[in-house]
Amino acid sequence: MFRVLIRLYLITIITYSAAIFLIPKLVIQLFEHRYMDYNVEQTRGQQTLIVKQYLRTPVERWSQVTEQLGRDFAPLKVQLLLRQDASYTPEEEKLLEQGKPVIRLGEWGWVADVSSPINQQFVVKLIVPPDPLDMNLLYWSMNVLIGAALLACLLVWLRPHWRDLERLKTTAAHLGQGNLSERTRIPPSSNIGSLASVFDTMADDIEHLLNQQRDLLNAVSHELRTPLTRLDFGLALALSEDLPQASRERLQSLVAHIRELDDLVLELLSYSRLQNPAQLPERVDVVLDEFIDSVLGSVDDEMENPEIVIDVALDCAVERFVLDPRLTARALQNLLRNATRYCDKRIQVGVKVCPKGCEICVDDDGIGIPLDQRERIFEPFYRLDRSRDRATGGFGLGLAISRRAAEAQGGTLTALASPLGGARFRLWLPAAGA
Numbered sequence: 316m317f318r319v320l321i322r323l324y325l326i327t328i329i330t331y332s333a334a335i336f337l338i339p340k341l342v343i344q345l346f347e348h349r350y351m352d353y354n355v356e357q358t359r360g361q362q363t364l365i366v367k368q369y370l371r372t373p374v375e376r377w378s379q380v381t382e383q384l385g386r387d388f389a390p391l392k393v394q395l396l397l398r399q400d401a402s403y404t405p406e407e408e409k410l411l412e413q414g415k416p417v418i419r420l421g422e423w424g425w426v427a428d429v430s431s432p433i434n435q436q437f438v439v440k441l442i443v444p445p446d447p448l449d450m451n452l453l454y455w456s457m458n459v460l461i462g463a464a465l466l467a468c469l470l471v472w473l474r475p476h477w478r479d480l481e482r483l484k485t486t487a488a489h490l491g492q493g494n495l496s497e498r499t500r501i502p503p504s505s506n507i508g509s510l511a512s513v514f515d516t517m518a519d520d521i522e523h524l525l526n527q528q529r530d531l532l533n534a535v536s537h538e539l540r541t542p543l544t545r546l547d548f549g550l551a552l553a554l555s556e557d558l559p560q561a562s563r564e565r566l567q568s569l570v571a572h573i574r575e576l577d578d579l580v581l582e583l584l585s586y587s588r589l590q591n592p593a594q595l596p597e598r599v600d601v602v603l604d605e606f607i608d609s610v611l612g613s614v615d616d617e618m619e620n621p622e623i624v625i626d627v628a629l630d631c632a633v634e635r636f637v638l639d640p641r642l643t644a645r646a647l648q649n650l651l652r653n654a655t656r657y658c659d660k661r662i663q664v665g666v667k668v669c670p671k672g673c674e675i676c677v678d679d680d681g682i683g684i685p686l687d688q689r690e691r692i693f694e695p696f697y698r699l700d701r702s703r704d705r706a707t708g709g710f711g712l713g714l715a716i717s718r719r720a721a722e723a724q725g726g727t728l729t730a731l732a733s734p735l736g737g738a739r740f741r742l743w744l745p746a747a748g749a
């Protein structure tokens with residue numbers, strides 16, 4: 316907020332200072348005659364009295380009159396001048412000729428000096444000296460106070476705007492994190508009320524659409540499971556009968572296809588369940604090495620290549636951490652399964668706990684992931700070109716599920732390059748109070 320305030324304030328102050336400096340000059344230039352006339356009217360009485368003082372006295376004593384007037388008018392200065400000695404312009408000469416005073420304007424259109432003719436030879440000049448320092452200081456303090464009042468005014472005006480904009484920003488961030496029920500709740504009376512109301516309507520529509528999509532995915536997946544189970548059961552029955560070898564092999568490949576379809580439906584169901592914001596994560600205090608061992612145990616059973624070596628590096632003073640064991644195990648299993656698929660022969664699991672949270676890295680020495688694909692691989696059904704062959708990969712849902720499992724606990728999952736040469740997946744879970 317302060318950056319906006321300072322920028323706005325600087326612009327206002329610079330404009331104000333420039334205006335104060337330039338506008339009076341321009342106005343005085345444009346209306347010079349009016350200013351002159353006004354000042355002539357204002358000083359007429361004073362000038363007549365001064366001239367009378369001289370005319371009343373013989374010429375030889377005029378210097379004494381000047382001294383006396385100088386004392387009386389101090390700090391203004393009085394000068395008695397010969398007309399040809401004083402440097403007047405032809406127009407000023409003409410005015411003096413007509414017996415009129417000549418006025419020169421200073422700052423803000425005030426009189427700087429005024430000369431009145433006494434006779435054909437002499438003029439008396441009254442000079443107004445520049446303002447004394449204390450008056451100048453007072454003038455500048457007045458400007459500083461006006462500036463401060465402007466700042467206070469801007470602050471009062473900006474505060475509610477700032478508060479509402481902050482609320483809009485937080486709501487947008489929460490919506491982006493999947494909290495679809497979040498709304499700005501900014502009253503229509505606010506200056507950004509109409510913007511906030513459009514934003515809330517948009518959020519309503521997004522929530523509605525995503526809920527519809529999730530419900531549809533859920534319903535379709537559920538509906539698919541029943542006929543798939545029936546088919547599986549029917550094929551198992553058919554296989555139990557005495558069949559020629561070719562028919563048996565065809566039926567067995569059909570069973571494999573159905574199992575694959577069933578796996579996809581199960582993945583879809585878990586993905587759509589993780590999309591449900593109403594499901595709050597569990598908070599269980601686990602012993603980290605035991606937890607990692609149990610996850611590794613479940614992946615070990617599925618490992619096809621027995622030459623793969625899995626190292627675990629536990630680098631933490633605290634051995635326990637509060638997390639959702641089901642979601643975290645799900646995320647880690649997917650990462651480890653991928654690592655076993657894509658590694659050459661080494662996988663490393665590194666665990667670090669700090670007061671802010673827990674970091675679990677799964678590294679492998681495989682082909683790695685190109686930099687420009689490291690975000691896209693988390694999109695559902697996204698698979699890199701080289702793994703289009705179903706033999707090397709799954710359905711492209713594993714990483715999307717893992718990321719959702721991390722985010723459901725307030726954490727993150729990112730793909731990086733591993734020091735082992737392949738891919739590194741960094742799972743970050745914040746500590747309960749962080």
Ligand code: ADP
Nearest residue numbers: 653657692698699702708709710711713714738
């Ligand atoms: P899949 O079920 O196809 O493995 P995932 O969502 O788990 O789907 O992964 C998406 C894509 O990310 C994979 O197709 C694969 O190309 C790439 N990938 C995932 N893990 C690794 C890894 N450890 N090394 C290299 N590529 C990987």
